[in-house]
Amino acid sequence: KAGVTQTPRYLIKTRGQQVTLSCSPISGHRSVSWYQQTPGQGLQFLFEYFSETQRNKGNFPGRFSGRQFSNSRSEMNVSTLELGDSALYLCASSSGLAESTDTQYFGPGTRLTVL
């Protein structure tokens, strides 16, 4: 079974621009979560989508948004980029069922650099 894929792997943008990142979950998984990883703040939860609906949201400004399509693929958008948005953005997929055994599997990440 193919794992979680993320595109692109690397991005360089300038302040004020916007960016869209893509994530394809493991086949059969209906939940996609996004995380931001930085050296200073570590791994922080952005949001989770399940069946095309945002189900949970972390403590990030409205510049960070996402969506999920009917095939469970998800995109994350960051508008008006700031230098502090430079990070590794990780996507994780899971079945999304409310079971204790549900496990999130991560993709390789997209490295975003804002200049």
Next chain:
Amino acid sequence: GNSVTQMEGPVTLSEEAFLTINCTYTATGYPSLFWYVQYPGEGLQLLLKATKADDKGSNKGFEATYRKETTSFHLEKGSVQVSDSAVYFCALDLRGADGLTFGKGTHLIIQP
């Protein structure tokens, strides 16, 4: 709120040494617990997990036991290899609410 505390390191050991990475947590309910590993330039790989008290997760020689009484999930390995050099993250999950909560990560360096 929920939180995970682990030693940040770097932790430097010689090959074949015994490894322990401590992890303690605070949670408002009964979480599932995980260890993930991250190699340079890569995403997170699930190493092992435990979903209830006294469960032991194990994989590739690594083990961790869910201790509810001490709210801990320490990672152990009897004999480490150079290839185990990576960053290890302890995490908890309260049935998807607010996603996974991670510790800061422990950078492990194994010297030959």
